[in-house]
Amino acid sequence: MQHIIDRFLKYVKIDTQSDPNSKTTPSTEKQWLFAEELVEELQEIGLEDVSIDDNAYVMATLPSNIDEEVPVIGFISHFDTSPDFTGTDVNPQIIENYDGKDIVLNALDDIVLSPDYFEDLLQYKGQTLITTDGTTLLGADDKAGITEIVTAMEYLIDNPEIKHGKIRIGFTPDEEIGRGAHHFDVDTFGAEWAYTMDGSQIGELEYENFNAAKAKVGITGKSVHPGYAKNKMVNAISIATEFLEILPPEETPQHTEGRQGFFHVDHLKGEIEHAEFEMIIRDHDAAQFEERKQLLRDITSKLNRIHGDCIVLELEDQYYNMRQRIEPVMHIVGIAKKAMEAVGVAPIIKPIRGGTDGSQLSYMGLPCPNIFAGGHHFHGKYEYVPVESMQKAVEVIVKICELVAANR
Template sequence: MKNLLPRFLEYVKVDTQSDERFNTTPSTKKQWDLAKKLVQHLHIIGMQEVSIDENAYIMATLPSNVDKEVPTIGFISHFDTTPDFTGRNVKPQVVKNYDGGSIVLNKEKNITLSPDYFKELTNYEGQTLITTDGTTLLGADDKAGIAEIMTAMEYLIQHPDIKHGTIRVAFTPDEEIGRGAHKFNVEKFGAQWAYTVDGSQLGELEYENFNAATATITFKGKSVHPGFAKHKLVNAIGLANEFLNLLPNNEKPEHTEDREGFFHVHHITGEIEHAEIALIIRDHDLEHFNARKALLTAISEKINKQFPESVQVIIKDQYYNMKEKILPNFHIVEIAEEAMKQLGITPIIKAIRGGTDGSQLSFMGLPCPNIFAGGHNFHGKYEYIPLESMEQATLTIVKICELTAQRF
């Protein structure tokens, strides 16, 4: 495990932000910088069949060391970081023997990571925390997962007494902009199932996620001098406001939790003759998900009755709840749960309030639940990760490999 921390620190210093504005894969050239480094590291630790394709999807193999038929399993993490907050010039700070109090991330800017606000910090007193310097994200999402997979494979290579079947690993681009699985070659990967190592706190094990869709609502108005506007002017901004007022006020991200779905408006632009709303739809329940989409259509029809052809709604499904594909293969969840228990980790089985590459991969024929990588407060300057959680994630990967060989 000695290489885990330096490996992680090396990875987070490479800027790999993805960008949805570009249609290339990867969406940003700088993702190649880490991708090429990861290929080198896979060779160095002794992995076989190391490959990287024209879209920067990396795959490698750890051959079986048992003389019986064992299912080929996989572990997957993404190397891009979110465009929501800067990932340039990351300067990770290592806080040893955390004392349970506030951590000054940036004295000059008075930025502090405090347990008064982030209460789960108190769970890690006495441990080693890796934090930001208060000016960037950290990138534990998901470079922690990559470092853990890499270290777990290295550990298995160095400990041939641990018996396992064939293990496949993959590192992918553009997960943060929803494209991580779009060009993933499931057939080439060749695993019967896999695990994304992309969860948060110690013990997370997830096999449910949101059904997800985007909606673009455009509004067409008519501009007339306001002094002569009665019964003539149609203000697209006003129509957009009316549309939003007809959405359920309590079904927003800031008012929901657990398995409660929502509508989330993330962009709005407008002038008198044209306005546009961009929102996302999320719900774990497929029936409720479809009802949400139907509601947007019904609202547009209501407004169009008063102002004909003034509203257009375009809805695009993004991904679906992987639970549908995991339940028929539930032994893959049971193996991960047992691995954690044998390591003294309490499994936290819950639904993801978001998406993961695993949801798309599951519908592509690769059942793929999600296990913890150990980080907290992703996508911002308060992101941190306990080293001990990373070590436990690494051991969980090793144990999953071992239990799979024992079970089959």
């Protein structure tokens, strides 16, 4: 277990935040540092065909150790961390034999990770937790996944008595800004199917996710002295407020769960002469997804009729529900489920309230269910990961490789 801890701590201390405003791939230069270190490590542990391309996508091969032909499978994780919260100078804390009580992350700023608020903590009583120091995110999303994949490959190399076919692994930049699979070379990867190690709590196994789009609304106003503004002023801030008030108030992230979709405004700024806001649109159901986008178009048309063509709406699809591409090959989900059960992990099969590289890759011809990486409360200062969950993820990866070879 110490080996997993050491590897994970090494990874998370390297800042790899992505940048949604960048047009390059990777979106930040600092992701290159991590990618290049990964290449060296993969070579050192004995993997073959280790490569890094012009966009920092890293791939490697564990050759088959059996004579029979079996499907080539893969495991994929991303190495960028979220731009939602700082990932600079990550200083992890290790909590051994967690006692089920409050964990003081930062005494100076009174930042506490408490089971009174985060009830999931209680299921890890007695285990070893890795937390933040309250000033950064941790980066378990998805450096826990990378830790698990690399450790599993190393274990298979060191234990050749475990029979397996050819295994491909891949590590991607920019997943957190929705571009992790944009330049992934599925043909070069050469797997029949793969698994992303990018889920949360132990046991998660997911093969459906949101359909996703983003919207940007720009509003042009006209500033006039407020004392003489009647029938002259066009207040862009007021129109932005009017637009948002038409959206169903209960269909936001804080009011939805399971397969329920939502609208989520994540950026808003404005003055009288110009206002703009950005939002994401999410829904598991394809028809309802289209209805949500149409609602934004309808609101835009309605307010433009009232206020005089002052609103511009930009809509862009981001990714789609991978369920459509996984259902024809559901045996790959069955293998993961069987692997979990074999190592003592109870599978939790549920829809992802988000997306992974696997959703895009599935539409690119590489079906990719998602498996737990073990972390909780990603993208913020309360993020943590139980080491025992990472260990179980390693065991699941190894068992999947073993089961695919056994079913030849």
